[in-house]
Amino acid sequence: MNPNAxxxxxxxxxxxxxSFQGQGAYGAVYRVEREAQAGAGPFALKLARHPLDPRFEREGELLSRICHPHVPRLLDRGWQVLPGGVPFPYLVMEWVEGTPLYAWASQQELTSRKVFQLLAQVARALEATHAVKGVHRDVKGDNVLVRMDGSAVLMDFGSGLYRGAEILTHQFPPPGTPQYQSPECQRFQWEARRLPRARYEAQPADDVYALGVTAYRLTVGEYPPECVAMQQTEEGFQFVPAEPVAPERRVSVSPELAALIRQMLSDEPALRGSATEVAQALEHAAEMSGPLADQPIRPVSKSLPQGLEPVPEVPRRRPRPPLLGLTGVRGLMVAVGVGLLTGGVWWAGTHLSWPGLQEERTSLGGHADAGPMDIAGELASQTEQSTVNMDVPQKPFPGQLRPPCDKPQVNINGGCWVQSADKTPPCGVRAYSWKDGCYSPILQLGRPPTSVQP
Incomplete structure (x- = not known):
């Protein structure tokens, strides 16, 4: 019997x-009722898709420590022996009837005050999580459900961690959705890229940063500018200040909301504030902001209502000094997980569509390849010239996606490639030539989602 059937x-x-409700990489979700109380509920049962999965024990323990109206209440946890004699762990939680945050926002006339109210509830859920020495590690709009009454619930603690919990991830990338990872997390992955046992220790500030990304994505409709940027110098690659985050230059958010988003997205963890401080600031803004906070959030036009004009951008802190020992361009992987590699590396949507994460892939028989870093290094180490032409190699790159290849990808010499429709040889340094066409390799870096929406 299949756990998700x-x-x-x-x-x-x-x-x-x-009834069956859906599944992620690690769990299948069912709508259940208590046998002795027919009609009571419903409740949500999350059954592991892999026998003896230790993530469920960790998730259940973290949820058992949290009691908060904006976090699902844990009701039960146990084991089910399926045919074959192998036990599968499960968790039972209160059923949360709601709509994912971004989908909910697309159906509303969103205002800054509504955003204040919703984000304050999520911040309070994080406050409760951090109070028990836990971190969520996957805060994002897909993991926030909005109920019919307009209240928000922070969902999916499958990536969560608490002090003293068993460590299950021993390789890069760390748990979390790449677009929401903090600058310090991304820099750590770059700096420790050659240390196979290095492990990033997520902190409450990482959750606050992810809440800032969620706020920006909710109001602007896209992700904020990359928080980690690099440039090549004579001494190698080094970090440079990222573009300032200014949501008020994109949409007509209130000045208070723009300032809070910039604060949560600060490069310095200490400047973001704790979840408690952020919640208090959001609640105060929801209560005290004037009528401008009730104006619909819309794309910025040439004429905005008085008081909603973009405010001057806050100055960024000075650039970091060059990193010692990071010379050359071999192994370039600039924005670990946010897709910032050289322009010639294409990513297959199905392999970058986290919206969750597949934590601890190696513990289930998977593996992490260092090969994609080498591919990017090979591409970055050459000068961009239209006369350069490189043939598709006779075998796949390490870490390249192998057949079966999804359309419109093609199988060339045992690897999956995508054709540049508007280019013919010579292909330059951003693609490889094959049969009078230019192709780029598909790298298998993504992790399948764990988030499941009933």
Whole structure:
């Protein structure tokens, strides 16, 4: 019996399956009711898709420590022996009927005050998580459900960690969705890229930064500018200040909301404030902001209502000095997980569509390749010249996606490639030539999602 194909009326402990709701990389979600109380509920049962999965024990322990109205309440946890005699862990939580945050926003006339109210509730959920020495590690709009009454619930603690918990990830990338990872997390991955056992220790400030990305994505409709940028110098690659984050230059958010988003996205963790401080600031803004906070959030036009004009951008802190020992361009992987490699490396959507994360891939028989770093290094180490032409190699690069290849990808010499439709040989340094066409390799860096929305 497949863990994500249990028929209705199946019993898992005292819980009777009503219907299958969906699945992620590690768990299948069922709508269940308590057998002894038919009609009570419904409740959400999350069943592991892999036997003896230790993530469930860790997620259940973290949820058991948190009691908060904006975090799902844990009701039960146990094991179910499926045919074959192998036990699968499961968790039972209160059923949260709601819409994912970004989808909810697309159906509303969003205002700054509504954003204040929702984000304050998520910040309070983080406050409760941090109070028990835990971190969520995957805060994002897909993991926030908005109920019919307009309240928000922070979901999916499968990536969560707490002090003293068993460590399950021992390779890059660390748990989390790349677009939401903090600058310090991304810099750590670059600086420790040659240390296979190095491990990034997520902090509450990482969750606050991810909340800032969520706020920017919610209001602007896209992700903020890259928080980590690099440039090549004579001494190698070094970090440079990223572009300033100024949501008020894109949409008509209130000055208070723009300032809070900039604060949460600060490059310095200490300047972001704790979840408690952020929650207090959001609640104060929701209560005290004037009528401008009730104006619909819309793209900036040449004429904005008085008081909503873009404010001057805050100065960024000075550039960091060059990193010692990071000379040359071999192994270039600039923005670990946010897709900033050289322009010639293409990413397959199905392999970069985290919206969750596949934590601890190696513990389930997977592996992490260092090869994609080498590919990027090879591409970056050459000078851009239209006369350069490189043939597709006779075998796949390390870390390149292998067949079966999704359309419109093609199988060339045992690897998956995508054709540059507007280019013919010579292909330059951003692509490889094959049969009178220019192609770029598809690198398998993405991790499948764990987030499941009932």
């Amino acid at each position: 249990l028929p209705a009326d199946t019993l898992l402990g005292p819980w009777r399956v009503v």
